[in-house]
Amino acid sequence: MSASAPRTPAGSARDRILDTAFRLFYAHGPRGVGVDTVIAESGVAKATLYKHFPRKDDLVLAYLDKVDQAWFGALCAAARNAGDDPRDQLVGMFDALVGACRREGYHGCAFINTAAESPTGGEVHARTVEHKTVVRAWVTDLARRAGAPEPELLARQLTLLLDGGLAGGVLDGDPALAEAAKRSARALVDAALA
Amino acid sequence: MSASAPRTPAGSARDRILDTAFRLFYAHGPRGVGVDTVIAESGVAKATLYKHFPRKDDLVLAYLDKVDQAWFGALCAAARNAGDDPRDQLVGMFDALVGACRREGYHGCAFINTAAESPTGGEVHARTVEHKTVVRAWVTDLARRAGAPEPELLARQLTLLLDGGLAGGVLDGDPALAEAAKRSARALVDAALA
């Protein structure tokens, strides 16, 4: 085996493809990245990519699933770090936003960015709606456990804030933005539970 | 002159191009609409389009300027309709969001959608940042006149909410979302001025 072309440089071919797609798609948007670029950067043959992801759309959907796991995971972790009180968790989850803003290459909400360049009513849209629904349901549950009289409303208000902070990140990942979102969250939670 | 090909069906060629681009770009995103489509739908010759807008990017920027005028105008009008008290105006401007959600073909924030598919640091990004800055400065002024102790913070919180409501519209223009945003605004304004 030659050292210049190791068979599996880092994980399986599928993982390399998906990791590369994740990075490129997030930075430039799926439509801004050609399949050839993904192939070149992941060091994979074209046939291999099309074997694992028959259409480019399949790769985009896999990318969105990866984003979903990462973001929802970060949200849950941030809430858990805020302690046991659901009220604190509702505010603490905004630390996930603060962390995201600080990360190098932060570029806003992958779902909204992708949905913006995808045809309405397509699979990408459906997947995005699904993601947002799951997150909101989780927040609603948290709001209910915190004792909010209108948990659906509070959840909508908080996810709205979260989306606003995320979406604005396409322009600049100013952490002040995330901090403002967190302070808003505190005010809204206090107002709802007063 | 034949009736089948009137010289100027509706306004100048430039206006027809820009109106068509506005409609198509907003619905599918600038990158999702080819120059040929704009030409076909506006009933204009290719040379004419490229005379008025030498690069497609110029057309995209003109589109963003049109959006800026429309949205900022709607925001100011909604605030004015809420009465003379700056405090009411800060909440009232969210009626512009409610109205946008109700409009047929609502598809989220044109600026964020366009920025999502444009290279970072380009002209489109700069124009978008400019737009958001102008809006936030206007809200900050309103917050100051309302007597907020930290007008910059309140403005950031409210524009965050506005962006969240706007951005989420890529998926569904649910008016409940806009209403939740408005109730959040009321809570935040009250909390800031308490």
Add this chain to the structure above:
DNA sequence: ACACTAACAGACAGGTCTGTCTACCTGACC
């Protein structure tokens, strides 16, 4: 030793996109 699987390398077809260019037409003004 042999078959099989997974991956590599890259040519290729068919389509779309931006932007340029030529040729023609029409109405207004001098």
Add this chain to the structure above:
DNA sequence: GGTCAGGTAGACAGACCTGTCTGTTAGTGT
């Protein structure tokens, strides 16, 4: 009548993009 600005119609070049196909190579299990 002559000139000119602005518009129409559409061919064309060159780049890029998705998806298919052929042929080769390395490792694995039997």
